[in-house]
Amino acid sequence: MKKIILLTGVLACIYCHAQVHTGQLAWKFHTQGKIVATPCMDGQSLYYGSEDGYVYALDAQAGRLIWKVKTIGDRYFPKGEIQKAALVTGDAVYFGSRDYNIYALNRSTGVGLWNMKEHGSWVIATPMEKAGNLYFGSTDGNLYAVRIE
DSSP states (O other), X not given: OOOOEEEEOSSSEEEEESOTTTOOEEEEEEOSSOOOSOOEEXXXXXXXXXXXXXXXXXXXXXXXXXXXXXXXXXXXXXXXXXXSOOEEETTEEEEEOTTSEEEEEETTTOOEEEEEEOTTSOOOSOOEEETXXXXXXXXXXXXXXXXXX
16 A cells, blocks of 8 residues: 555545655545545545535545445534544444534445434534444533444
8 A cells, every 4th residue: 555645624625645755646536515524544445524514435545436425414504514533443434413413334335324313412523432332522511422332
């Protein structure tokens, strides 16, 4: 696997630079919303969310879309913006959204495994996993734990 550098900004695009010293652009991928969430990788795949309400899985070397999945949305936040990094562990991708949900997707296919609505608070913290539990914070100031094994 070649070394790559990923750069994002408040633009609706993620950039991959193949050369550290020259800054040569290897590929770029556009979304319909700003990208403020930090991308995460596992092996050959790159996962990130956008303020367009989609979470994306890309081939990290080619920038090719593997899958994308739309959040449910909410009355006040119909796009279901994603503002923090996802967590990839085991066979799942976990992430939160401004539509008050935490999501679990199959990391290979993007098929939804489950989602849980946290009523009244955005789930915009990056989740973490420890000993079969998924931990995440929300804008109500609480830390939540969900058993995932």
